[in-house]
Amino acid sequence: MTQPLLQVENLRTYFLSRWGTVKAVDGVSFSVHPGETLGLVGESGCGKSVTCLSILRLVPQPAGKIVGGRVLWEGEDLLKKSEVEMRRIRGGCISMILQDPMTSLNPVFSIGDQVAEGIAIHRRLKGKTLWQKTAEVLGLVRISSAKARLRDYPHQFSGGMRQRVVGAISLACEPRLLIADEPTTSLDVTIQLQYLNLLKEIQRRSGVAMIFVTHDFGIVAKTCDRVAVMYAGRIVEIASVRDLFSRPAHPYTRALLDSIPNLEEQVDRLYSIEGQPPALHSLPPGCAFAPRCPYATRRCDHEYPPEVSLNSGHMALCWRVA
Amino acid sequence: MGRYILGHIVQAVFTMWIVVTLVFGLVRLAGSPVDILAGELASREQVEALKQRFGLDKPLHVQYGMYLWGILRGDFGESVITREPAMAEVLQRSWASVQLGAVAMVFTLAMALPIGVYAAVYRGRRLDRLASAFGILGQAVPPFWLGILLIWLFAGQLRWLPAAGKSGPASFVMPVIVISWYAVAGIMRLTRSTMLDVLDSEYIKLARIKGLPEHSVIWKHGLKNAAIPVITYGALIFVGLFLVGSVVAETIFTWPGVGRLIILQSVRFRDFPVVQAAVIFICFLYVTVNLFVDILYSYLDPRIRRA
Numbered sequence: 001m002t003q004p005l006l007q008v009e010n011l012r013t014y015f016l017s018r019w020g021t022v023k024a025v026d027g028v029s030f031s032v033h034p035g036e037t038l039g040l041v042g043e044s045g046c047g048k049s050v051t052c053l054s055i056l057r058l059v060p061q062p063a064g065k066i067v068g069g070r071v072l073w074e075g076e077d078l079l080k081k082s083e084v085e086m087r088r089i090r091g092g093c094i095s096m097i098l099q100d101p102m103t104s105l106n107p108v109f110s111i112g113d114q115v116a117e118g119i120a121i122h123r124r125l126k127g128k129t130l131w132q133k134t135a136e137v138l139g140l141v142r143i144s145s146a147k148a149r150l151r152d153y154p155h156q157f158s159g160g161m162r163q164r165v166v167g168a169i170s171l172a173c174e175p176r177l178l179i180a181d182e183p184t185t186s187l188d189v190t191i192q193l194q195y196l197n198l199l200k201e202i203q204r205r206s207g208v209a210m211i212f213v214t215h216d217f218g219i220v221a222k223t224c225d226r227v228a229v230m231y232a233g234r235i236v237e238i239a240s241v242r243d244l245f246s247r248p249a250h251p252y253t254r255a256l257l258d259s260i261p262n263l264e265e266q267v268d269r270l271y272s273i274e275g276q277p278p279a280l281h282s283l284p285p286g287c288a289f290a291p292r293c294p295y296a297t298r299r300c301d302h303e304y305p306p307e308v309s310l311n312s313g314h315m316a317l318c319w320r321v322a
Numbered sequence: 323m324g325r326y327i328l329g330h331i332v333q334a335v336f337t338m339w340i341v342v343t344l345v346f347g348l349v350r351l352a353g354s355p356v357d358i359l360a361g362e363l364a365s366r367e368q369v370e371a372l373k374q375r376f377g378l379d380k381p382l383h384v385q386y387g388m389y390l391w392g393i394l395r396g397d398f399g400e401s402v403i404t405r406e407p408a409m410a411e412v413l414q415r416s417w418a419s420v421q422l423g424a425v426a427m428v429f430t431l432a433m434a435l436p437i438g439v440y441a442a443v444y445r446g447r448r449l450d451r452l453a454s455a456f457g458i459l460g461q462a463v464p465p466f467w468l469g470i471l472l473i474w475l476f477a478g479q480l481r482w483l484p485a486a487g488k489s490g491p492a493s494f495v496m497p498v499i500v501i502s503w504y505a506v507a508g509i510m511r512l513t514r515s516t517m518l519d520v521l522d523s524e525y526i527k528l529a530r531i532k533g534l535p536e537h538s539v540i541w542k543h544g545l546k547n548a549a550i551p552v553i554t555y556g557a558l559i560f561v562g563l564f565l566v567g568s569v570v571a572e573t574i575f576t577w578p579g580v581g582r583l584i585i586l587q588s589v590r591f592r593d594f595p596v597v598q599a600a601v602i603f604i605c606f607l608y609v610t611v612n613l614f615v616d617i618l619y620s621y622l623d624p625r626i627r628r629a
Contacts, residue, residue, distance in 0.1 A: 058530050062446070083536075091533035098531075104524040108546050108623055118532040153624040169532060 004031035011069035020281040024050040026233035037210040039220040042230035092122040095170035096179040101163035105154040112150030122173040141168045160191035232288035239314040249316035341605040399595035408599035419579030426501040438513025460507020469500040469574040486576040497571045516548040557615040
């Protein structure tokens with residue numbers, strides 16, 4: 001395999017709160033190779049977004065703090081970079097699409113200004129050429145008559161169009177890695193599909209690698225090459241999409257897959273995982289999923305399970321498969 | 323954009339008409355000025371003569387018409403005491419007030435905006451806590467008391483500043499502090515809280531993701547969004563500054579402004595044309611500032627521009 005573009009090693013991001021230290025990300029490791037799409041799946045609050053923000057070193061300050069690990073970008077540790085160097089990386093090498101298109105554009109600046117801003121910084125373009133490039137980028141995400149709409153404001157755009165504009169902002173400087181943090185969650189279902197197709201098409205053309213955060217296995221199946229399943233701040237299973245769907249190893253992954261309703265079956269009640277995810281400030285010493293796990297043994301409650309390699313690229317954190 | 327501004331000018335003119343009419347009514351409600359002017363010992367003929375002079379012998383609607391027509395020609399009557407045109411008297415005295423108000427305004431903005439923004443950016447740190455303490459003091463300490471305290475300290479004990487009157491730049495220091503004190507605290511607190519909301523938003527996150535430098539994130543993307551509520555509040559306070567400032571500060575520091583003119587002379591001696599002209603003038607300022615703010619909004623917020 002080629003050298004990974006991004007390699008996250010044992011990343012830990014904690015938040016200091018009134019109730020104690022919240023271990024939002026607690027020892028996460030994964031890698032992303034050029035051109036591939038890695039899915040990051042898990043319940044709300046399991047640390048997906050914080051993992052993404054940690055990569056860009058944009059964890060909310062001063063409450064949040066990256067306390068350990070390494071984030072290697074082409075072999076260089078981003079956690080050791082200066083703020084000025086990080087700014088060149090953000091938008092230039094690694095970019096991100098946020099979840100809510102209705103709030104992620106600045107209401108008081110025109111669309112053109114907001115797209116041009118990043119290009120001006122990273123590509124050092126000015127005046128006419130900058131405006132030209134901006135219109136070009138908006139055309140890329142299929143904003144019709146882009147040039148005429150540069151002076152329009154976000155409130156004059158629909159939700160789907162705004163999310164495409166956000167996509168244009170993120171892709172404007174041809175980053176090599178795009179982090180998409182649930183980019184379709186707040187879109188209509190029909191618009192969702194359009195948007196996913198657009199991202200895939202751009203990826204085919206530019207070869208950008210993606211980290212795709214979602215809790216929708218349908219999207220995972222459609223867009224991702226590999227999947228990482230997160231639970232309570234840790235990755236509990238990583239596998240190729242095919243392996244994960246056909247041979248899920250971790251009981252949590254299995255439970256998630258079982259929760260997907262099947263149209264062919266007639267059931268009275270939909271399957272759901274018993275219990276609640278644990279509070280991240282008082283995690284049990286053993287496996288965090290043990291209290292909800294149907295296969296849990298005494299050992300699971302007291303000892304944290306090891307990483308178990310099942311076959312090439314398939315890893316799970318569980319005593320059962322050890 | 324042109325239509326938006328024109329619409330607001332029409333509204334402003336309409337507001338002024340209401341103000342002028344209210345003043346007309348209030349002055350008449352306060353009783354006939356003739357009784358005061360003529361005194362208790364005046365004969366019936368003298369009273370009639372005075373009534374005729376002020377047009378008070380005519381029916382109300384005719385009086386109102388004459389009054390409006392006078393205002394349109396810039397005629398606000400003449401001072402009962404000095405026999406000078408009333409508005410000229412007010413304008414002459416208001417220059418000192420406008421100077422004081424303008425300096426106070428600049429001082430307030432220069433203090434309140436940066437402190438408010440930095441308090442939000444460095445939330446919970448020493449600067450923020452210091453600013454909060456100052457904010458509470460600023461809104462709790464009454465200006466007249468602060469004024470007397472300042473005079474005692476800087477004019478009485480230290481003898482650094484003149485105690486009263488308008489002379490050189492040094493004479494501005496204490497009145498400006500007294501006028502701005504409350505406004506700085508209020509605007510600073512509002513700037514801080516709106517900035518906190520704005521800094522927490524997704525578009526600020528996206529601005530950072532783009533790789534923008536921090537000063538651009540805060541002062542361009544942040545402040546332009548936080549500016550709208552701050553300006554609304556600021557505009558109200560500024561006019562308040564002018565009124566409260568001109569009455570309280572001008573009285574304490576014997577500033578030769580329009581506030582002292584109204585309180586000390588015109589109201590006390592019932593010089594009703596001057597009171598009337600002064601009230602209309604202050605309302606005119608109020609309406610003008612609001613018109614200016616409305617136009618400023620449309621520049622700041624594109625959503626307002628289209629509405």
